Amino acid sequence: MKTVLLYYPFQLAKNANSGSKLRPRKMHEAFLEWGKERGIEILLLSGQSKDRAALFEQWKSEGRLDNLLFCYMENQTIPFWLTDSGHIPKQPFVDSNVMSFLRGKNVPVGVFYRDVYWKFDELYPLKGAKKALMQFVYRMEERFYEKYCKVVFLPSDAMGSFVDINLPKVSLPPGGTDRIPGASNGSVPGEPSKAIYVGGINNEDYGLFLLLDALEKANADKKVCDLTVVCREDEFEKLPADKKERLERQGVAVRHVSGEDLNDLYLEMDFAFIPRYKSTYNDFSVPVKLVEYLSNGLPVLATNCSAQEEIIEGGGYGLICEDNAASMAAAISRMTGETGKYRENIKETFIQNHSWKARVEKVHESLTGGGGL
Template identity: 70%
Template sequence: MKSVLLYYPFEVAENANSGSKLRPKEMYKAFQQWGSREGVNILLLSGNSAERETLFEQWKAEGKLDDLWFCYMENQTIPFWLTDKGHIPKKPFIDTKVMKFLKQRHVPVGVFYRDVYWKFDELYPLKGAKKTVMKTIYRMEENFYSKYCDVIFLPSDAMGKYVDINREKVSLPPGGKESQVVRSERVKQNAQGLYVGGINNKDYGLFLLLDALEKANEASVICELTVVCREDEYKGLSEEKKARLQEMNVAVKHVSGEALNELYREMDFAFIPRYRSIYNDFSVPVKLVEYLSNELPVIATYCQAQQEIIETDGYGLICEDNPEDMAKAIVKMTKDAEHYRENIQKTFLQKHSWLARVEKIKSSLIK
């Protein structure tokens, strides 16, 4: 039986409370589902560097790595040499050992390169000598991928020009998840819009959304807004901003898990109002995938990667990052939300699920 190696040079989080922690687990589950269907054995090599070395040597001795078809690797926001606790690797050469083994046996390797925020001074928090050292290590990591990987998988095509790795670059579907969406019976006359996310950074665009909502509701109220955010972020808002939310009758909630799922069932559409920037052009918000997985049409600003996903299959409306254009989108969405929801139901999971992601990885590495 053919085998596929998943190489995660880090410990997989037990409790996945963010997109970066969730993705490796969902990918493993999707690979197992795909492997079961295709008759392929899936081997997950993960853990700290010492655990990876022990398992790698054990599998080699047992012959488990004799018939590898291809290898899929994940990276994290820090270079993989630093993923052990305390950022000091117990076995610093294990990653090179694994990759050399694969290269000698002509096993195709692809890595998901998830982020390049370290290339943007306004986003990367380190300063001085620490910053210089870390940027050097990040470049070493890029050189490592250039030497050992055949394909670099990215969150979006737009990110490609910021990745200095001379290899084929392929964007992957974002990883939508099947949800049992049973919409709640409508009890409110006005359209219900939802924003889930940060509220303590201008870049997130919540107050741009409020400006747009005021304009859309100028003649008469057509849309009501619910905001879901962290409680500490809400408490940290100025009294002036809190008062504005109250004056506009915005419902502010601090929910997650099943309570958030219930809220998704009550909403008509959702917002991603972030301001356009170079970084926002190529990043794919986790919330976009969550909204679409829950069959919620989306009004989003014209950041390139999210625009491509939404417009290609008609999952919502794109607007400029100003109140006037967003207000027009709100008015249109209140009339056409059901049309966009039908589009999501028809194609989103088929084209953007975790399983679709696995299929694209396989077809990119095995030609």
């Protein structure tokens, strides 16, 4: 039986409460579905380095790695050598042993390289000698991938120029649900539209208060949009009193929900916001919330950060504005009358082009040319 190896050199999170924790699980599930349709066994090699080493040796002795089509690997925000508990590797050579074995069998390997925040001084928190040491280790990780991989998978094409790995770079579909909900329970015709913002509220870069400026302008003559903000409760408690007062003054509903409660809230909405300020980093990153919004059938009004703009405009999934209040206010007024057509576009093409299964298909195509089945 032909097999595909998923290599995650880290412990899968039990509580997948963020995009970085959810993605490996969703990819595994999508690979299992894809493999079942094609009669291909999917082997997941993950966990602490000691566990990976033991399972790798077991599978080798059992011959389960003798007929591999390809290997899909993921990295994390820290180099894979440091992903064991306490950041001290118990089996420091297991990763090179696995990759050497695959190279010896001419098995193509592709790695999803999720982030390069460590290359941006304003984002990377370490300073001084610790920063220099960690950045050296990150560069070692890049050389490791260059040595053993065939393809580097990225969240967006725009990120490619920041990845110093001399290999073909392929952007993957963002990965969304295969089950977009039907009709929403949004606003009543003639009433203000209902919109939602989910995310951080204590970082200016996220643009919540830019959004409030725009909303104030859009609602000046006639209220066209009601806003619900979903954030962590502890973040809201830390918000300065004047900003809390502003939320209250503008009639913003603040909720602290997640999981199914959040999915239920999405059903009440007409569209969603991603008001991030445009920057070099934001231009190439793909917000997890963009995928979540679209997976719930919600059109998106977002700023013109390149990667999110490409997805939204490319699929006709919403509107793009500049990162200033006047441009965003105009887009809000326009969006309130156009959500229907964007919802239809999401239903028609989002699953086909951007689902987790579409992501798996892109990995397969990139590593094998679509052959080997």
